[in-house]
Amino acid sequence: xxxxxxxxxxxxxxxxxxxxxxxxxxxxxxxxxxxxxxxxxxxxxxxxxxxxxxxxxxxxxxxxxxxxxxxxxxxxxxxxxxxxxxxxxxxxxxxxxxxxxxxxxxxxxxxxxxxxxxxxxxxxxxxxxxxxxxxxxxxxxxxxxxxxxxxxxxxxxxxxxxxxxxxxxxxxxxxxxxxx
Amino acid sequence: xxxxxxxxxxxxxxxxxxxxxxxxxxxxxxxxxxxxxxxxxxxxxxxxxxxxxxxxxxxxxxxxxxxxxxxxxxxxxxxxxxxxxxxxxxxxxxxxxxxxxxxxxxxxxxxxxxxxxxxxxxxxxxxxxxxxxxxxxxxxxxxxxxxxxxxxxxxxxxxxxxxxxxxxxxxxxxxxxxxxxxxxxxxxxxxxxx
Numbered sequence: 001x002x003x004x005x006x007x008x009x010x011x012x013x014x015x016x017x018x019x020x021x022x023x024x025x026x027x028x029x030x031x032x033x034x035x036x037x038x039x040x041x042x043x044x045x046x047x048x049x050x051x052x053x054x055x056x057x058x059x060x061x062x063x064x065x066x067x068x069x070x071x072x073x074x075x076x077x078x079x080x081x082x083x084x085x086x087x088x089x090x091x092x093x094x095x096x097x098x099x100x101x102x103x104x105x106x107x108x109x110x111x112x113x114x115x116x117x118x119x120x121x122x123x124x125x126x127x128x129x130x131x132x133x134x135x136x137x138x139x140x141x142x143x144x145x146x147x148x149x150x151x152x153x154x155x156x157x158x159x160x161x162x163x164x165x166x167x168x169x170x171x172x173x174x175x176x177x178x179x180x
Numbered sequence: 181x182x183x184x185x186x187x188x189x190x191x192x193x194x195x196x197x198x199x200x201x202x203x204x205x206x207x208x209x210x211x212x213x214x215x216x217x218x219x220x221x222x223x224x225x226x227x228x229x230x231x232x233x234x235x236x237x238x239x240x241x242x243x244x245x246x247x248x249x250x251x252x253x254x255x256x257x258x259x260x261x262x263x264x265x266x267x268x269x270x271x272x273x274x275x276x277x278x279x280x281x282x283x284x285x286x287x288x289x290x291x292x293x294x295x296x297x298x299x300x301x302x303x304x305x306x307x308x309x310x311x312x313x314x315x316x317x318x319x320x321x322x323x324x325x326x327x328x329x330x331x332x333x334x335x336x337x338x339x340x341x342x343x344x345x346x347x348x349x350x351x352x353x354x355x356x357x358x359x360x361x362x363x364x365x366x367x368x369x370x371x372x373x374x
Contacts, residue, residue, distance in 0.1 A: 011254070011255045012183065014227065014230065014231055014255045014256075015183040015184070015187070015255065015256075016183055017226075017227065017230055018187055018223065018227055018255075018256060019183065019186050019187045019190065021222070021223040021226045021227060022187065022190055022191070022194075022219070022223050022301075023190065024222075025219040025220075025222045025223050026190070026194055026219065028219075028222070029198075029215055029218075029219055033201065043197065043201075046197070047190075047193045047194070047197050050189075050193045050196070050197075051186075051189040051190060051193050054189055055185065055186070055189060058185040086183070086185075086186055115226070131190075
């Protein structure tokens with residue numbers, strides 16, 4: 001059977017769709033199991049944390065990145081390298097505090113909601129992509145950066161864009177060079 | 181490829197999260213497997229639709245099984261099924277000697293009792309894929325030594341049911357009687373030409 005050209009891109013696309021569909025099935029199952037939106041959100045966050053603490057190893061192994069010297073470099077790294085590598089999108093970064101420890105990632109296109117039309121009426125406060133917050137939080141914790149990550153705006157709830165806010169919690173002391 | 185890691189980690193977290201919730205809640209482990217299987221079913225249905233959008237129509241059941249073993253498995257698990265066996269009467273055994281969802285767990289008999297949890301989703305995936313290709317099936321999996329595993333499929337497509345009934349029944353009356361029982365006038369029309 002001769003393969004049409006562009007088959008490799010198709011298989012990447014299908015792989016990503018597998019992840020998106022699996023995530024959708026997971027959220028649907030959690031909505032069946034838990035009545036309150038907060039429970040679903042916290043469950044997604046915990047799962048995301050579990051993924052993030054392991055994903056960071058995969059990220060560092062696959063990308064050849066240097067040590068980040070500042071919070072803004074870290075935020076840029078997350079947006080331009082990590083998001084691009086795993087989700088194929090590049091959110092834009094903006095710093096939203098004078099102290100330089102609050103950043104927001106603005107996503108025009110969120111691949112996780114590709115197959116979601118809208119949230120059901122009874123699930124108005126569900127953060128559908130809360131897994132992402134947990135992933136970022138877990139990954140940052142494994143590189144010794146404590147952070148709070150939440151959704152500031154969500155397209156599914158009617159906002160214009162999807163915005164993830166990252167707040168780095170305390171100034172790290174000496175960042176020792178990591179031996180790879 | 182980076183995509184693999186994401187799906188792998190998500191799958192493992194799903195299994196762990198569901199079982200953890202079950203322990204804290206009612207403590208019913210049986211339901212977790214059903215939940216995972218039904219999640220896999222939904223994903224399989226959606227995935228096979230998107231995957232076979234541009235492929236040619238499948239000639240028969242064996243063609244579908246070959247598609248599952250080669251293209252589908254390669255896209256989802258980055259490798260083909262190593263061995264496909266069938267008894268030509270609707271039972272297929274797919275053997276994967278290095279199942280990607282189990283390779284990270286162990287190589288041998290360690291953690292063997294936990295392996296079925298990590299196969300439920302894939303069983304559902306296969307069942308969902310086949311269901312949207314018009315085949316009802318029952319999919320089970322067994323692991324004797326990680327990371328090799330076998331998926332047993334019992335297929336019941338309408339075509340294979342007809343074949344099973346027409347072959348042993350010699351008299352025309354027997355054929356029509358059995359087919360009337362399953363219902364459907366169009367099947368009767370087809371068999372008049374047999």
